[in-house]
Structures are given as structure tokens and as C-alpha cells.
Amino acid sequence: MSLAQILSCVLMSGGLVFIAIAALGVWKLPDFYSRLHASGIGETLGLLLFGCGLVVYNGISPASIKIILVILAVAIATPIGTHTIGRTAFRSGREIWTRSQEKKETEKKEKPLPSEAEKEARKKASAADACEKEEKTACRS
Amino acid sequence: MIYFLYVCLGIIVLMIAFMLVRVIKGPTVYDRLNGLSVIEADTILLFLVLGEIDGRIEMFVDIAITYAILIFVSSVILGKYLGGRKS
Numbered sequence: 279m280s281l282a283q284i285l286s287c288v289l290m291s292g293g294l295v296f297i298a299i300a301a302l303g304v305w306k307l308p309d310f311y312s313r314l315h316a317s318g319i320g321e322t323l324g325l326l327l328f329g330c331g332l333v334v335y336n337g338i339s340p341a342s343i344k345i346i347l348v349i350l351a352v353a354i355a356t357p358i359g360t361h362t363i364g365r366t367a368f369r370s371g372r373e374i375w376t377r378s379q380e381k382k383e384t385e386k387k388e389k390p391l392p393s394e395a396e397k398e399a400r401k402k403a404s405a406a407d408a409c410e411k412e413e414k415t416a417c418r419s
Numbered sequence: 420m421i422y423f424l425y426v427c428l429g430i431i432v433l434m435i436a437f438m439l440v441r442v443i444k445g446p447t448v449y450d451r452l453n454g455l456s457v458i459e460a461d462t463i464l465l466f467l468v469l470g471e472i473d474g475r476i477e478m479f480v481d482i483a484i485t486y487a488i489l490i491f492v493s494s495v496i497l498g499k500y501l502g503g504r505k506s
Contacts, residue, residue: 279420283420287420287423290423290427293464294427294430294431297430297431297434297460297461297464298430298434300457301434301437301438301457301461302437304437304438304441304453304454304457305437305438305440305441310447310449310450310453313441313450313453314449314453317453317454317456317457321456321457321460325460325463325464328464328467329467332467332471335420335471336476340477341476341477341480344477344480344481344484345467345480347484348463348467348480348483348484348487351484351487351488351491352460352463352487354491355487355488355490355491355494356456356460358491358494358495359456359490359491359494359495359498360453360456362494362495362498362499362502363449363452363453363456363494363498365498365502366449366498366499366501366502367447367449369502370501370502372447372449
């Protein structure tokens with residue numbers, strides 16, 4: 279193996295490691311935003327490193343110039359895509375995961391489901407709250 | 420070197436399988452979109468490695484450029500389409 283092949287092997291292995299970290303994060307992390315962060319960072323750097331390894335392996339040729347074009351397209355596309363997904367999720371009102379939220383979720387799982395009488399009481403309470411809010415706004419206007 | 424490329428192929432296919440689990444299982448639409456974007460990026464790598472193994476990298480790189488531009492447009496448009504909806 280020549281020096282260029284060894285260098286390309288090292289670069290491609292680095293890219294594979296980053297892609298593996300991104301995939302592991304998307305598979306295992308608990309929250310949507312943390313999963314998005316794992317994919318956005320690991321994927322971009324992994325693709326860049328892997329493409330650089332392929333360029334080194336091919337040497338100076340039309341193919342390597344096209345691979346550089348692919349790298350540029352991906353380096354623009356992946357961060358913009360993850361940013362768009364995260365922005366839409368934030369605008370549609372997804373809550374950010376915290377430790378206290380995790381505790382609440384486990385408590386909810388342990389509690390039994392609320393009976394129908396409790397549900398009706400909650401509906402009445404929420405309806406009363408809505409009426410109060412409407413009155414306030416009416417007073418302001 | 421060719422064996423190293425085969426190993427790369429196997430690892431990338433494994434990553435795509437893990438991401439398929441996330442796409443099928445994902446609790447919300449955004450999780451599915453995220454897994455899809457990872458799958459698309461891995462597919463570009465798959466094209467490049469396949470071309471390197473096949474020996475006709477020029478043809479496969481053209482496909483990879485087209486695919487990269489396509490996934491950019493599709494991910495941005497899907498994000499914009501789903502955006503602003505209170506769920």
C-alpha cells in the first residue's frame with residue numbers, strides 16, 4: 279500500500295467513526311432535540327472526512343473534482359435540513375427535555391389512568407378558566 | 420484496499436438499518452424526518468463506495484451529485500410543509 283492509500287484509509291475510518299456516532303445518537307438518545315443534534319453534527323463531519331478520503335484515494339482526476347462537488351452540496355444541505363426540521367419542531371411547540379420532565383413521565387406511568395369522573399371535573403374546570411379569560415379580555419376591550 | 424471498501428459498505432448498511440428502526444418507531448413526525456435525513460446522507464456514501472468497488476466512479480459520482488441536491492430540496496420543502504402546525 280502506498281502512502282496515499284494509507285492516508286485515505288485513515289480519513290475514511292474517521293468518517294465512518296463519526297457516522298457511527300451519529301447513528302448511535304439518533305438511535306439511543308432520549309429527546310427529539312438531542313437526537314437532532316447528534317445527527318446534524320456527526321453526519322456532516324463524517325461525510326466531509328469520508329469524501330476527503332475518497333479524493334485522496336482517486337488522486338487528481340475528474341472524479342475527485344466531482345466528489346468535491348458532492349462534499350460541498352452535502353456540507354450545505356445537511357445543516358440547512360436539520361435546522362429546518364428543528365425550527366419547525368420548535369414552532370409547533372415541542373417541549374425541551376429535562377431531568378425533572380423525565381421524573382414526571384415516570385410518575386405518570388406509575389399512576390393509574392384517571393377515571394371518567396375526574397376527566398369531567400377537569401373539563402369543567404378548564405371551561406371555567408376559559409370563561410374567566412374571555413371576561414377579562416372583554417373588560418380590556 | 421478493496422476489502423476495506425467492503426467493510427465500509429457493511430458498516431454503512433448497518434447504520435441504515437438502525438436508522439430504519441428510528442424511522443419506523445419514531446414517536447413524532449420530526450423524528451422520522453431526522454432519521455430519513457441520516458439515511459439519505461448514508462446513501463450518498465453508499466453510492467460513492469459502490470462506485471469505488473465497481474471501478475466506474477465517474478458514473479456513480481454523477482448519481483451522487485443528483486441525489487445530494489434532491490435530498491436538500493426534499494428536506495427543506497418537507498420541513499416548510501410541516502412547519503407552523505400546532506400539534
